Amino acid sequence: NMGRKELKESFFQESAQIFKLLSSPIRLKLINYISFCPRTVESCADRFNQSIQNTSLHLIALAKAGILSVEKHKNFRIYSLQEKNVLDLISSQLIAGSRPLLKDDLYWKEGLDSLAQGIKTQKVSLIDLREEAEISYIPVITAIPYHGKPSHLKTFLQDFNPKKPLVFFCRGSWCERMTSSVEAANRIKYNVKGAGFSALQLEMLNLNLAN
Secondary structure, eight states, rough: OOHHHHHHHHHHHHHHHHHTTTTTTTHHHHHHHHHOOEEEEEHHHTTTTHHHHHHHHHHHHHHTSEEEEEEEEEEEEEEEOOOOOHHHHHHHHHHOOOOOOOOEEEEEEEEHHHHHHHHTSSSOOEEEEEHHHEEEEHHOOTEOOSSOOGGHHHHHHGGGGTOEEEEEEESSSHHHHHHHHHHHHHHTTOEEEEEEOOOOHHHHHHHHHHH
């Protein structure tokens, strides 16, 4: 049996290997991307403009470390998040260092609690700009999906009061779709703010909305 000293040393060695594994920016991007819903190797490669071979090597390494799990479906390998504690660490860093693409005055800054309260009292409407697969994987209570182009928002928004606050959200603060959509809605004089949530924040928002 290992003594306390050996157990402690083993723990730090294993932790160092995890941090070494996460030192690659593309691996951090892959974990964050997969946290929103399971992905194939091909979709990950396409998302980050990487070769399928290179992307597959990164995903295999993350799966061997127990961070991702993988299932075979026909000719595809589908990766999903297995170790959420790692995502806690990554998400907290991404959120802390996030700099939205949107102008400061167009970004929602009042926090999840305030947003949930506004939605529950029907003072704010939430518009979900994510892909259908992401919405199915982490559905957000009361959110209204919009899958159209930002340039077609005028037709979609006709049923909304231009003065009532709307919050558009997508995958993270750097989502170009969210940025373009908020800017387009503001050009036609709608009261819109943008928000970029991590997968963990979406789950927290759901908890707030359910209480």
